[in-house]
Amino acid sequence: MRTIAFIFARGGSKGVPGKNIKPLAGKPLIAHSIDVARACPGIETVIVSTDDEAIADVARRHGAEVPFLRPAELATDSAPEWLAWRHAIAWVQQDRGPFDVFLSLPATSPFRSVADVRACLDMLASDPQADVVITVREAERSPWFNMVKLDAAGYASLVIEPQGEVVRRQDVPEVFDMTTVAYAARPGFVLRADRLMAGKVRSVLVPAERALDIDTPRDFALAEMIAKLQASAHPS
Template structure:
């Protein structure tokens, strides 16, 4: 795939509340956002590596680790209720206005620092081989099944299985296999971003990634787990973080 067709974007707003300043918080001594930047720079199928942020400090750290920050994200697209989809659309339009149009947006959220280059390249390969596919997401095997051991609590206080299939499943092995969407990578054709209102309005395929590369950092607990993993996992070999 031509590098001009696919570009990497890392969307990193400054107002994270679950883990304050999460996007540049050090993980094993390195700003979290640097892991996404490093992976993107290592992907042979990607062109520009762009960070979309509303925060000047995040912008400076991103440039230090090799990313471009050719535009700043408007505050209206960086609040707690702001839609990630609208931030994607803004990025597409901003790059077009700068004279750098492209066909595939690859979002690499900061919250998955253990992704591997092969995960990203696999998403792009699926798009390249399937012209009718609009989106490729990454997934991991779910630890619980909505057919078997996930419940919802009803307004009357009673609990019931989330998915009622009409069959009396007795074992986990008997239920349909389900997956959790991860934040490892999203590869999306820009034509869908410009004309639709969400991922699943398009034709979606999935690439499975192993659990150890799919950790999604959202809470202080997640960050503690990531600190432990970071000392033992490096999916792409030795990194050179010295700046």
């Protein structure tokens, strides 16, 4: 099966300027995703989709391909990344022929492991009915128990009202947070569907310490702390 890894990294990050190439633990953030993809058995190549020449240069220096620049209209704040996925798949199919597995490894998730990625690929391969595999972590809050919404007057109520009295977290269905560790999908599904959850979705559970998604300066500061702790625990 042909498996191609993609990393989608646009240049206009406002939360953390220059985020995708900002140094973390001695190398640009995007390099962490590239390195994991290159270390994962069965991946044919790693392609970075970006609109930014600086990101493209860093990606190439760390072993990824950047065979095209993403069109500007697919790199705005409001452009759904789903459309960038479609663009990348269509480009590869036209230039290099059909492939079997589309794998997205966001640059903002630097602590994933090769095992996490391999688990997603194995899950997709083991279930012919699945369209996509996502990664999840155990949720810290539950919409049945301690997540609330506000009405027009500002009064709070549970997001989902349980049937009967709920006094323990164990009394409600188990819920999970989606992560950005990895997405493994069939290319045809991405091209025909309009959103991730439109198909048959399987999931792989990853621990919270490998599921950090960097979106804000606080997230980046936390990532730096985690990286330092990991380095001290495993000195070279």
